Amino acid sequence: MVSSAKETILEITMKESVQALDEIVVRPKTNKDAPLNPMALAGARMLSVEEASRYAGGFDDPARLVGSFAGVAGDVTSNSIAIRGNSPQSLQWKLEGVEIPNPSHYPEIGGVGGGILTAFSSQVLGNSDFFAGAFPAEYNNALSGVFDMALRNGNNRQYEHTAQVGTLGVEFASEGPFKKGERASYLFNYRYSSMALAGDIAGGDMKEVSGMRYQDLSFKINLPTQKAGVFSLWGIGTNDGFVNYLPDDLSDFDYIPIEGTARQYMGTAGLGHKIFLDENTYLKSTYAVTYSQNHTMTDLYDANRRNPQRIQDMLDKNTNLIFHSYLNRKFSARHTNRTGVTLTNLFYDDNYNIAPNAPYTNGEPMENFADADGNSFLASAYTQSSYQFNEQFTAQLGLNMQYFALNRRWTFEKRASIRWQVSPRHVFALAYGMHSRHERLDYYFVTTLETGNRLVNKNLDFAKAHHAVLSYDWNVSDNIHFRIEPYFQYLYDVPVVPGSGISIINQTDFYMTRQLVNDGKGRNFGIDFTFERYLKDGYYYMLTASVFDSKYRGGDGVWRNTRYNRRFLTNAWVGKNGCSDGTGKMYWGLICV
Structure with missing residues (x-):
């Protein structure tokens, strides 16, 4: 009897059972050959930071690590990422869903799009996606690829x-x-x-x-x-x-006696929010501000290390205010849609001065070829749907729109892909995308001696590209993966210098002093191979090979090899961490037998 007047205490005894039950072991399984973004069916892969931090030769730099992926041409002297014959500046860097400036130390000094190493450490970086073309509709303002990075919690x-x-x-x-x-x-x-x-x-x-x-x-x-x-x-x-300090004694100095200084800053901060509106719908939004500054100065000295002459003084400041938001809705087990918008307010302050024929100048004063201070606006909107017909077939369809207020240019970009799961271990996928990218803001404010104060590049259109990728994935085992990806990319409306072979595709300097027109073209085609063993029992390897051809057409109408047309690339990673007894348990020490 349980009543309100007195506390009731019950003592219940239990009899031990003689039957013993086996334990249940639950192990997580990560599909490492698939990207984190479910809308990407081809041309993408996940960068696992847990594994990448162990890879030899990566310098704890994700940009150098992806340089060993199939179709990516890295560089020993920098971390620039040239994807399938494209310029490194055609890559877009993203962090927590928003575009950010090049996050490398000493960006653009050794060539546009690269630097010495990125500011991301494996201590803070989470698993990220790397796209090598034909990316989904939510990605815009990129021609070659997207590095979509995330910070872990x-x-x-x-x-x-x-x-x-x-x-x-x-x-x-x-x-x-x-x-x-x-x-x-x-x-x-x-x-x-x-x-x-x-x-x-x-x-x-x-x-x-x-x-x-x-x-x-x-x-x-x-x-x-x-x-x-x-x-x-x-x-x-x-x-x-x-x-770069000059030596005190220049008597045996075999090079031009110049002393250069550079001050560079980059900063990005954001406030993110994600909320589930119901069990099938969530809204994700980000407010962010980005800032970058590059101020380089170069002085020319005489043989006695005196009488310095300033031959280069370039200042580039950019501040972006960004709002990005999308709604992800699962209408049914088959159909999921993601629709979003990105609004970016662009603030710029550029003042570029350089002496004629520098550094071989003969005392001529510096000339100004870009001086601008103001702001503009870039807006994009997209929608994309994923539809799973059955267990074997999945299709994606999307549309992205961009508007650049500086010169009132529009783009409408279609994206589509389909995936066929032939069997649990064999998958085919085909993806197509139209992509576009505006140029660096200082390019739009170039003036020349011939045209005076007229902005000769103010009306430059977006550079555009069609990209198609076919992929075949074979999961040889749970830890061994093989992939083949043939691709074709056609670029058009590429800025070039009229009547010359100069094209943005081959640009290496971070500044531009010439008039440009959208008459250039380019084409890249090839096939990538990847054979990879994921980290297990302490060792791993990845073998990649690429055979490709990369051509461009300049302002003179002549087709030439691009700067990045290496025709073939091969990479090999092999490594072992610790020792294993064959059961998956790791033993760490100085000697492994």
């Missing part, structure tokens, strides 16, 4: 702190919960260049040798709520300085 259960010293820098990272037992977390990483630190400590000549000084900071704060969705505050920034 910090550990919300316990605090972790990491300090490490390497050839690239001194690094400190920290993560943990804001309050134990709560779901909110923080993640923080700071890096300072090792050479600069050595110069600071040693001083003297060592301080001059350590001319490259850089540092970067990245963070993410994840704030889940009960009813208002998940909020995230994130950011990344770089601070780079460079001086």
Whole structure:
């Protein structure tokens, strides 16, 4: 009897069972050959940071790691990414869903689109997608590919702190919960260049040798709520300085006695929000601001290391205010739609000055060829649907629209793909996309001596491309994957210099001094092979090969090889971490037998 007047206590005994039950082991399975974005059916792959951080030769730099992917031409001296014969500046960098400036240290100095290494560390980077063409409709303003990167959430259960010293820098990272037992977390990483630190400590000549000084900071704060969705505050920034000091004695100096300095900054911060409106619909939005500055100066000296003459002074500042939002709706088990919009307010401040025939100038004063300070607007909207007909066939269809207010140019880009799951281990996919990209803002404000103050490139249209990719995937086993991807890309409306062989496709300098017209063309076709073993029992490998041809047509109507037409590429990664007893358990030590 249970009554309100007295507490009732029951003691219940249980008899032990003689039957013992086996344990159930649940193991997660990640489809590593498929991208994170479910709308991508071909031409894309996931970059697993957990594995990539172990790959030899990557320098903890995701840009250098993808340089070993099939169809991607890397460079030992920089982390520029040339995809299937395209210029590195045709790649778009994205972070947390918004386009960001080149996140590399010393960007554009050694060539457009690249740098020394990115500001992303494996301490903070999450699994990301890399697209090598024919990407879904939600991606715009890119011709060759998209590197869609994400920052991982910090550990919300316990605090972790990491300090490490390497050839690239001194690094400190920290993560943990804001309050134990709560779901909110923080993640923080700071890096300072090792050479600069050595110069600071040693001083003297060592301080001059350590001319490259850089540092970067990245963070993410994840704030889940009960009813208002998940909020995230994130950011990344770089601070780079460079001086190439002249020697004190120039008597045996075999080169032009110039001394260059550079100050470069990049910063991106954003507020993200994701909320489920019902069990089949969620809304994801991001408000972000990006900033980049590149100020380079070059002085020419005489043989006595005196009488410096400024022969180059270039300042480029860009600030973007970005709003990106999309609605993802699952109408049924077969049909999912994603529709979104991106609005970008572009602020620019450019002032480019260079002496005639620099650095072989004969004392002529510098001339200004770009001076602009103002703002413009870039808007894009897209919709894409995925429809699964049955267990074997899935199709995607999408449309992307862009409007560039600076010269009132429009684009309407169609995207489509289909996937055929022949069997559990064999998949065919075909993807097509039309893509476009506007040029660097300073290109639109070029003036020449012949035209005076008239902006000769103000009405440049988007450069455009058609891209088709066919892929065949064979999952040889759970850890071994083989892929073949033939592709074809046709570029048109490419800016070129009239009457010459100069094309944006081959551009290496970060500035432009010539008049451009949209008369150029290009074509890239080839086939990529990838044979990969994912990390298991401590070892992994990846073998890639590409055979391709890359041509462009300049302003003179002549077809030529592009700068990136290497005709074939091969890469091989092989590595082993620790030792294994064959059961999947890892034993770490100094000696493996």
